[in-house]
Amino acid sequence: MNNLTIKTLFLLIIFTLATPSMASGGHDDHDEKHEESGHEEGGHEEGHEEGHEEGHEEGHEEGGHEEGGHEEEEQSVKLSKKQLAIAGIMVKEEIQLENISSVISAPGEIMLNEYKTTSVTPRVSSQVVRRNAKLGDVIAIGQPLLTLSSVEMATAQGDLLVTEREWKRVKKLGKKVVSAQRYTEARVAHGQARARVLAYGMTSKQAESFLASGDASKADGTFQLLAAQAGTIIHDQFIIGELIEPGTKLFIISDESVLWVEAKLTPSQVKNVSIGSETVVIADGKNFLGKVVQIHHALDEDTRTLGVRIEVTNLDDQLHPGVFVQAQISSMNKKPALAVPINAVLRSSDGDWVVFTEHEKGEFEPQEVELVRTVGSLAVIEGIEPGVRVVTEGAFFVQSEFAKSGFSIHNH
Known part of the structure; x- marks a missing residue:
């Protein structure tokens, strides 16, 4: 064989050996490319699914929000002209800031009104023959109390x-x-x-x-002692047949329809209080209106405070001497605040304070407020803006009609 033939055979052998590895390498390259392509396709699908899920969830949440907003409808009650007239409903036109007195809070004690209290005593040595009245009796002026013999x-x-x-x-x-x-x-x-x-x-x-x-x-020597004033017998301490010396207190009669509250204030606080200042007396969680009638001029030696005497009406006999109370006295210092009559502020079913506002003629809705304090017959509130129309008379009737309609003030 010549040299040319040998070279040709050698090239054929080399080509034959190289062909399987090239085919294998090409297949691997194809698989690798296929995997990369598949990864890209998987990524696309995954991104599509994530985008779809996120879009779906966001859309669902937004839809839920809109739906919730749709459910939270305005709650109000509309009254006819006849209902407004019968209930005597009055609305304060566009409530505005007013200069309201600040409040001085001080402890106090209920006391008898000494100007409406009488002590029944004999003027000569006597013996009790007969009792004509007893403790707790409500008596009229000139009524016989007891018979004495002297x-x-x-x-x-x-x-x-x-x-x-x-x-x-x-x-x-x-x-x-x-x-x-x-x-x-x-x-x-x-x-x-x-x-x-x-x-x-x-x-x-x-x-x-x-x-x-x-x-x-x-x-x-027998004679009767008569009541010098009308009122209630609050002291009665003697027995039939007892020998009584002049000046002995047999009865104490007091008109408890008007009582005193002795409040203790510091000298600096008293400077901002004047005769006639409106006062709210808080006793057993209830408010009673009163006014300052006297201011002491001598300091208490023990407490170094000045006494302020407050006169408070007690027609229902809910207050009694000796009870400790809290007095809220209107100061001469005034600050801008929103104020409405006390009866305009009501408790809702969940215990919050509310007022009723009128946004359309005869149509009312509740508005939760914060009751800051009371000043005389006014309630200082926060939670509404100036310019709102507030029910000042007949609020309880509006509240009852609102409750009948099935609305819940709390949900509002």
């Missing part, structure tokens, strides 16, 4: 009877018949005897009745 009164009654007859005789004879001295003595003796029985405890009407009877046997 030796001194018996003497005075006898003297009155004798001098009355003498005076009538002398007066009938006249100054032309009797001497001037006898006329004067008879007149003076009668006057002194009358004054004595009155000083011992008989009233003018009782003395006149005694003299009109002309019965000497009635000069036995």
